[in-house]
Amino acid sequence: MGKLVRDRIPDIIRLGGEEPTVSVLGADAYREALQDKLAEEAGELAEATGAEVAEELADLLEVLRAIADVHGHSWHDVERVAAEKRARRGAFTERFYLH
Template sequence: MKSYDKLVRDNIPDMIKKSGKQCDIDIIKDDRILEYLYVKLHEEIFELVDNENLDEIADVLEVVFSIGKKYGFTEDEMLIKRNEKRSQSGGFENHILLKNVY
């Protein structure tokens, strides 16, 4: 038996069962979900750094969208805000490292 205490995607328990294994789950209460989402975000960011692939980017985005939803924002609102900020301040394509401001 392998033990976990981590947030997983909604279909993971069914996928485990379909593979012939059993699993125990709990449902996280709303007052603690952000704690688990932030832990999951850290996990997914480290996986992205290690694996550098589109699947890991999608996992990071899924967690970010879930966090935003808990703060009351839709995915569309988050993407609109991203585009507004990008239009106003730019993105990160030019790799600018700010060193000092005088």
């Protein structure tokens, strides 16, 4: 079973003396792989502690940027929509939990 990896990972593996087996995904497979990667990174974030949290957030952010891109949205667009939604509906700073 394979997984989506960052662009430089095959080169890093080669620098370690191994030859990775890689393929380039088509559009539909790429979208599916991004969804799988999103779940993977979210799970890793849930388990992270201390300094690991920033590392996992960075990984999650990179996946989110890629998802935005494949759907035709710039990250600037996403930030603008988030700000509009925050203004309309709020953020999560109050820690409200609805029962």
